[in-house]
Amino acid sequence: MKKLAVLTTFLTLLLLTSCNDGYNFTLDVVKNTTLNSSIKITLKEKNNKPIDKVQFFIDGVEIIADGNSASINTSQFGVGKHAVSALAFFPGKTKKTNNSFEVLADIAPAIYTFKIINSYPHDTKAYTQGLEYHNGFLYETTGQRGESTLRKVEITTGKVLQQAEIDKQYFGEGMTILNNKIYWLTWQAKKGFVFDLETFTQEKEFAFNKSEEGWGLTNNGTELIKSDGTNKIWFLDPVTFKEKRAIQVYTNKYALDNINELELIGDKIYANKYQQNVIVIIDVKTGAVLGVANLSDLKKEMEKTQKLVPEDEVLNGIAFDAENNRLFVTGKHWGKLFEIELIKK
Secondary structure (H helix, E strand, O other): OHHHHHHHHHHHHHHHHHHOOOOOEEEEOOOEEEOOOEEEEEEEEOOOOOOOEEEEEEOOEEEOOEOOEEEEEHHHOOOEEEEEEEEEEEOOEEEEEEEEEEEEOOOOOEEEEEEEEEEEEOOOOOOEEEEEEEOOEEEEEEOOOOOOEEEEEOOOOOOEEEEEEOOOOOOEEEEEEEOOEEEEEEOOOOEEEEEEOOOOOEEEEEEOOOOOOOOOEEEOOOOEEEEOOOOEEEEEOOOOOOEEEEEEOEOOOOEOOOEEEEEEEOOEEEEEEOOOOEEEEEEOOOOEEEEEEEOHHHHHHHOOOOOOOOOOOOEEEEEEEOOOOEEEEEEOOOOEEEEEEEEEO
């Protein structure tokens, strides 16, 4: 036992000695900057000891190093908080040093108002979560446990032509249509469902892991694009459902959370912000908020014919008819679906 204790003490001292190598690193990077800015990242050694090589990483992705430094343009990584690390190689050892920086949008968002082009009937029983236009019809998902439905809706009459439900334990959220399949999220169960577009038959379910919850859903033709109630928007493989990457949503002043229902229009994501009667317009590549459409007067228009509950019956639901350039919006339990035109102030 005595020999074991001596050996343990020796190994402990050896470990402490090896850790105390005399190297003292700091990783210098600006704390706050803006999109489209060039910044420099530098690894410094306080005692000027020799370093053989340095590798730099941003959000886990290696970037090109120039000796003990690296330069990037923030447009490569988009707005938001980004983790930086440097791996230093020196005689017989390596050491990792971490830091971070935050990127804001470089311009203030444009402000939009709106014009009502048309209005149509909408089911007041629909607690609207997802809305999408496809081949002349609207497809809609509604929420609340025990009441969550998937619907095919005739635009001009508001008539529900086809309907399916999920198990009463689930709270339905956003949906999108891709390759003749309907992808439908649930809120807090960390799963979604896939339905056949024609028959409304449930075919499978899928899990999501990195994103916190299921809120809004759209697609870009090859990926599902998902919000989770935070300021992040995730991109998923529609076959494996793996969350491949995410963008963060920021204005020129702060992170924008509670991102809800989504609609991809061109290279921009149009999103509802939960419990606010606005649509935010987001750059799909960088996450920067390019515009904000204030639709609070649309809720006032609704209140002329319907009494709304302030917290529950808010704007939610965005659909776009690309062929005819029509933008549709509605809200939870709203009695109308509006076709609107956004107008920049």
